[in-house]
Amino acid sequence: MNDVAVKVPPLPLRTAQERLMWLAPALPVEHRAAGECMGYFLANPVTAHRTQPDAPSSAMDGYAMRAADLPGPWRVIGESAAGHPHAGTVGAGEAVRISTGAIVPDGADMVLLQEDCVRDGERLTLTGTPPSPTGRHIRPAAMDFAADDPLLAPGTRLGAAQIALAIAGGHQYLRVRRPVNLAIIDSGDELAGPGKPLKPHQIPASNGPMLAALASLCPVRVTRIGPVPDRLEDVVAALDQAGKADIIVTSGGASVGDHDLVRPALEAAGAKIDFWRVAIKPGKPLLVGRRGTQVILGLPGNPASAFVTGFLFMLPLLRAALGAADPLPRPITARLAEPMPAGGSRMEFLRARWDGAAVTLDPLQDSGALTPLARANALVLRDAGAPAAPAGTDVPVYLLETGGIA
Incomplete structure (x- = not known):
């Protein structure tokens, strides 16, 4: 079965992402x-x-008055404070002490800043420069929005x-x-649970916590399952344990080796494979299946591969299920701080550090290494067959801390 499947060419990234978005479960509102x-x-x-503001209000602390009465002097007749408007009307030669956010009293069409005048009892004298234009410090009614205005799409x-x-x-x-019910399954005989003593052939199961942390950028309720041994019946049992999840994400076992059991386990558990393998590096052996309305996303086991595919597929799937208008990550443009070598036969996502202007590729790009992933705050996209690029070249960059969206 796997030998036949290998002959199917891997999907381009965008095609695979769009197919996955179509499968996103419709969660209740x-x-x-x-x-x-x-x-x-x-x-x-x-x-x-x-409507906000509901009436003209002051943008500064000062005095409200009629511009026609410049250059003064004025008689202070009261005060308008935020939440406590002046009840009367401002007439000729009159002024009202006003604070930021307070309603401008009727009759006034100018706010004179407090630093541009001197008050002696009720007498107010101009000492500075009046505002230009005279209504400069007054926020008009509905400046922010009016009743029935569209606010958010x-x-x-x-x-x-x-x-x-x-x-x-x-x-x-x-x-x-509502939040996504997400189940994350770690699989592999080489994995040991947190705090467990390690045998020489074992490593700590770090992918599950990593993917759960990545998923926390979205409203999710995460169930962790595993580590699950490399036995078909155990992987099937783990999938059944996650039967009430909206989305299942597995880590490891999605490739074609003798111990890669996610694909046969999915079929044994009643799931239908939608697509398998994507033309990216790292992360080629990505698998997507369905079981009823449940979506199952099989990610590779190498940590950098799991992270990159989690960023490019798991997060967008979660956002699509939550109703995002644009669930896919969007790159920014940054310049290379150092030269970038030519690309290979697949689109690549290179771990890198962005300093706000330029981006530096990590010298270690092995998909099994966590250190460069921990150093990175960005992924640089290098197209398949891309030529070598000198320092200063603009490249597309995905920012990791925001999940690739604004």
């Missing part, structure tokens, strides 16, 4: 308190229920600013999709 929606994606548009990721905007627009609750 729930109402969630707006302040608890960090990292979620809107399930419906958000429009303003109110469906699929928008909710960060701190978006949550604040929704609340300011009058929303206490927002409609978002």
Whole structure:
């Protein structure tokens, strides 16, 4: 079976990603308190229920008055503070003490900064320069938004600013999709659980915690399973244990060796293979299957391969299930700090360090090495067959800390 499968050419990255996005499970929508929606994606548009500011307000501390009364002097008749507006009207030769955010009283059309005047009792005298234009320090009504204005589109990721905007627009609750139930399965006879004594042939099972940490960039509920031995019946049992998960991610066993059992285990567990192998390095032996509405993503076992495919496939799949308008990672452009050698036969994702302007490739790019992965904060995309590039060349770069999205 595997010998036949190898003859099928690996899919291009974008094709594989788009096919996976189509498989994303449709999670139910729930109402969630707006302040608890960090990292979620809107399930419906958000429009303003109110106007902000509702009336002209001051952008500075000073005095509200009529511009026609320049150059003064003025008689101070009261105060307008944030939350406590002045009840009267400003007439000829009158001024009202005003604070930032306070409503500009009727009759006033100018705010004179407090540092541009001197007050002696109720008498106010101009000592500096009036604002130009005279309404410069007044925020007009609806400067930010008006009632019924669209504020946020469906699929928008909710960060701190978006949550604040929704609340300011009058929303206490927002409609978002519930968190993804994600099961992560580590498999391999060479793996030992956390804190377990290691035999000479064993290594700590680090991929599962790494993938769970990567998935935490999204609203998820993670179940960890394993390490699972390289026995078909044990891998099938692990898949059945994860039967209630929306998405299953396996690490290891997705290739074609005698001990790579994820593909036959999926078929034995009633899953249908959708596609297998992607033309990227690291991460070629990636596998995607379905079991009912459940999506199963088989990642390679080498740590750099697991991370890169988790970044390029697991995170977008989670975002798609959560309703993201644009779930795929987007690169920025950065210049090479050092020359980059020519590429090979597959698209490559090179571990690198970005300093805000230039990017430096790590000297160690082996897919089994964790040290360069821990040093990296970016992945440099090098196209298949790319020629050598000198320092200063612009290259596409994926930023790791944000999951590749803004």
